[in-house]
Amino acid sequence: MDRRGIRLEDIVDAxxxxxxxxxxxxxxxxxxxDLLARDVPSGQLRSGWSGGTxxxxxxxxxxxxxxxxxxxxxxxxxxxxxGARLGDPHVSIRQASARPRSPHERLLYDLSLRLQRLTxxxxxxVTEENLAGLVTAIRRARPKSVFxxxxxxxxxxxxxxxxxxxxxxIPALCLGGERLLERQRALLREVFGSDPYVRYGSNELHExxxxxxxxxxxxxxxxxxxxxxxxxxxxxLPPGTRGRLLITSLHNYGMPFIRYENGDTGALMQxxxxxxxxxxxxxxxxxxxxxxxVFTGGRCVEAAELDIGNLLPPRxxxxxxxxxxxxxxxxxxVPAGTDAGYPWDSTVNSVSAALASASNSRPHGELRxxxxxxxxxxxxxxxFVSHLEPHARRTGA
Numbered sequence: 001m002d003r004r005g006i007r008l009e010d011i012v013d014a015x016x017x018x019x020x021x022x023x024x025x026x027x028x029x030x031x032x033x034d035l036l037a038r039d040v041p042s043g044q045l046r047s048g049w050s051g052g053t054x055x056x057x058x059x060x061x062x063x064x065x066x067x068x069x070x071x072x073x074x075x076x077x078x079x080x081x082x083g084a085r086l087g088d089p090h091v092s093i094r095q096a097s098a099r100p101r102s103p104h105e106r107l108l109y110d111l112s113l114r115l116q117r118l119t120x121x122x123x124x125x126v127t128e129e130n131l132a133g134l135v136t137a138i139r140r141a142r143p144k145s146v147f148x149x150x151x152x153x154x155x156x157x158x159x160x161x162x163x164x165x166x167x168x169x170i171p172a173l174c175l176g177g178e179r180l181l182e183r184q185r186a187l188l189r190e191v192f193g194s195d196p197y198v199r200y201g202s203n204e205l206h207e208x209x210x211x212x213x214x215x216x217x218x219x220x221x222x223x224x225x226x227x228x229x230x231x232x233x234x235x236x237l238p239p240g241t242r243g244r245l246l247i248t249s250l251h252n253y254g255m256p257f258i259r260y261e262n263g264d265t266g267a268l269m270q271x272x273x274x275x276x277x278x279x280x281x282x283x284x285x286x287x288x289x290x291x292x293x294v295f296t297g298g299r300c301v302e303a304a305e306l307d308i309g310n311l312l313p314p315r316x317x318x319x320x321x322x323x324x325x326x327x328x329x330x331x332x333x334v335p336a337g338t339d340a341g342y343p344w345d346s347t348v349n350s351v352s353a354a355l356a357s358a359s360n361s362r363p364h365g366e367l368r369x370x371x372x373x374x375x376x377x378x379x380x381x382x383x384f385v386s387h388l389e390p391h392a393r394r395t396g397a
Contacts, residue, residue: 001131014226014248016337022234022246022261024102025058031079033281036061037141040218040254051095051378061203063239063254069253071206075223078210081219082197083170084145089117091141093148093156095203095379119143123379126152128372131159145172150196151318151373154184157191160319162337169193171205174210176200178380183309187317198284202262205249208283216273217281227282228259229268239270242302244289263289265302296326303384306358311341311350318373323386327363329355332370344369 001007006019030037036045044059062071076086084090095385097338099118099361107301113120119135119141132158138146146153153175160167170192176199188196200218208225209218226248229237237243245264249257269281285304285343293299308321308331329350344367352365373381 061255074207081212084172088144219279
């Protein structure tokens with residue numbers, strides 16, 4: 001603020017926040033202690049961490065009031081938009097938090113899960129060797145709702161489908177943390193009998209936006225956040241135009257997140273949801289700034305625009321496109337049991353043609369059939385990964 005000549009009195013509304021620079025994860029790591037409020041007692045702060053979609057750990061603090069009052073209230077509000085209710089049997093497939101250590105803590109923890117009728121599954125345990133047990137756990141719980149990353153729940157659903165294991169209908173499939181692919185949506189609808197709800201949030205911000213039964217877009221919880229969409233120069237973008245998300249939390253006074261750039265991309269929507277809630281809408285197609293293919297000359301294409309899934313056999317649910325170099329791409333695919341005789345050479349040709357069309361060049365693409373797709377630090381199976389250095393991502397050199 002001193003460098004920019006900004007006084008406290010100059011910040012009077014949402015628009016005047018634009019006078020401040022974005023807060024990046026690098027800023028938080030480099031200035032952690034300086035970002036902690038001096039007038040909030042340490043006993044009121046809770047430690048947290050996020051693996052981030054890129055797999056880089058970020059430590060942060062939030063106040064007890066933000067975590068236990070505002071964040072839980074937001075979660076419950078968006079939870080009820082799906083038609084689910086507290087007390088209904090519920091399954092959570094999420095990144096594991098700290099486990100209780102003493103026998104007394106374990107007893108209270110188990111009692112809490114029982115009272116909530118909650119079955120917790122660590123997303124790091126969603127692996128091939130555990131799928132049979134996970135399907136059994138879901139069938140036994142007969143949940144009314146499930147919270148999960150799309151890739152984790154799709155992997156469980158594909159196992160049940162391929163082995164003819166009937167799963168109970170689940171009316172509220174609440175998904176976030178990754179972009180929901182259309183083939184994942186179709187699979188989950190087939191196995192669990194309902195169309196998923198998309199939610200948006202993060203460990204450091206908690207619940208930011210969620211869908212109601214209309215599924216017209218994500219309702220931004222505007223009483224708790226100011227959300228901006230900006231271009232690479234930081235200029236605001238109109239509704240319908242994708243850009244970088246900057247999020248200001250209005251309640252976390254312990255470690256303020258002001259114009260926080262978490263690496264996500266998205267677009268505001270001009271539409272008004274017919275549900276009548278009146279909240280601003282965010283497009284459910286949330287991406288990442290790291291999910292761009294970069295070609296010679298600096299041409300950038302969002303990975304989702306290639307829609308690689310349409311080039312693969314219909315029963316494949318695990319795949320990952322990796323950019324190894326400016327003109328070198330590797331597509332790893334976990335084939336379904338019925339794909340033994342599939343003409344994979346035609347897939348390689350189709351992927352190479354899609355890359356060539358997007359780049360106006362002739363990049364090299366190769367296909368690898370693998371047993372599994374590795375998870376990142378947060379337990380996510382990313383559909384696109386770039387191994388380019390940051391400089392190359394910006395310049396295409």
